[in-house]
Amino acid sequence: MSRSRRLLEACAEPMERAVAMRFAEEVRTGVVGDQAYADYLAIEASFVETAARLHGLAVWDAPGRLAMERNARAVHALTTEQTAYFGAAQAAWPVQARPDAARRAAILSQFALASAREGGYPAVMTVLFAAESLYLTWCTRAFREGRVPPGPVADWVAMHTAKPFRDGVDALAHEVDALPAGVPDELLTRWFAGMLGAEIAFHDAVYT
Template identity: 35%
Template sequence: MQMNPHMTQQTHSARLLASATDVWQAMQAHRFVVDIERDQLPAEAFARYLSYEGRFVETAMAIFGYALVKADTIAHKHWLIGVLNALSTEQVPYFERTLAALNLPAAHDDAPLPAAVAAFDSGMLEIARNGTYEEVIVSMLAAEWMYGTWCTRADQTPSRNPFVREWVALHAEPTFLSQVQWLKDQVDGWSEQRFDFARSSAIFRKVLALEIDFHSACYAALTLS
């Protein structure tokens, strides 16, 4: 079978995105995203999100920790140490400060989670624990590229809620976007032999599907008109 010459010119990350257009668009148009863009996110949904996402930051640190251990060059390890530092010095304090300001309970590892939230947490951690370095990078590219895209868009019309506004801004600032670009550069820099498209595409799609269910859980049991 003759190869399409345009396919060979696509970057690996572009191929991944093209293979997941349906779930990517579903997440970009998710109710949670739209509500933030329209500045109408229900307070209870935001409170639920804070409790779920605050827990996941700790999981994200573990995921990048696995990537650090599996990284094959000192340069990659240095970058991943920086990612871990940003998570611990920027995102963890955000949740501690915001939960306290809103009189919400601090996140606890033993608190029960909705099934969709637990599935996201365990699914991401399983990829990091059992997967290759490449699979960990692809999984985090899916999550962080998705966040960077919609938050950059939402940041153009900031929310009146200062805590929502700050959270969006954290994912639209140069530091975070450079992290997304680093992940893309990692994937795009792999040889055809190193890049397992079928496996990578499956992981990319899985992460986005998990993200959709995760964000939908924030609306569970809400009574809205």
Template identity: 35%
Template sequence: MRHSDWIRSQNQYLWEAMQTHRFVTDIEKDQLPLDVLRRYFFFEHAFVETAVLIFGHALLKAPGFAQQRKLIATLSALSEAQLVWFQDCFAALGIGTKGSPLPKAVDDFATGMLGIAEDGDYAAIVTIMMAAEWMYGTWCMRAHQHPSTEPMLRAWVQLHAEPDFLSGADWLRAEVDREAAALDDAGRMRLADLFGRALQLEIDFHEAAYDSTWPVPKAEGNA
């Protein structure tokens, strides 16, 4: 068994909880409420800068030039292509760029993931990002088989089911496999614990999109 598979197996309950979260099943059934989608995109957009910082820490702690080259490409995609995508998304859905203070679960997701990147080593960082990207790739591959009728949601799912994204998730798995192979049992369990922490943060983050008390910011002219 690959080390990445073993790490996931130690967190199977959390993995299944995320794969069957109502956010995922609502998308698969094409019944995600539009305000939930708007909140989710606003929260996800707010996380992009944090993701850049996380991968920045990975770049600084990477063990070699091959890893650094891959991470530079990832940072470029996050800071350029993804931000442009969100601009189009916000315009299409009438989402404003300024809203109320973010819910605690959304803040906790950012601070929790960034804290692991700041305090941890390279193995820790690729493990938590593997959790996020492997999780997304898995459910988006399913959802992609039944495209949403909402164009921006359909595009978002497709983005995470395309070969470029899936190859990035596979690269993270390979990095975790290599890093874990050099660790003892306690070190591998540490990575399994971090994988579980990342999944729990993801679960709470996606649940926050259903908080109807958080007002979705409206773009100017869409009041």
């Protein structure tokens, strides 16, 4: 069994809790409120900047050319397709985010950056693999059920089920598989599960 698969199995319980978080369920069932999604657009745009910075750090620390290219493609996607989405969605959305939305949801960036400082490249790959695996899982469920509200919400869900995103998750899995054996599985599990916990708190912030 690959290391990334072992990690997913070890963190199956926190993953299921994250997939079932209130925001994901409201998107899946088509009942997410205008204010909650407005706040989400603000906080997610902020975290996408953090993710781009983390992938940029990973380009510098990449162990080889393939890893460098994988992380460079991720930076490009985050700073082009996803950035364009937020601009268009925020302009089209009927209400604006509350002024303190990003501050209330800072926990996700804080955890990811603290992990990167602690563990460098292995930590960056692990926390991003956790975040992107979560999004692939809950958005795939939502997309298949077909109850997601049309417009920006449906566009966002579809983006996280499309082939380029799936390829990005696979690339992260390959990087986790290639991490040095000297980095213990227990440490990867702590980073991965901790990121999922931070994701739950991050998304719950749109309701506080």
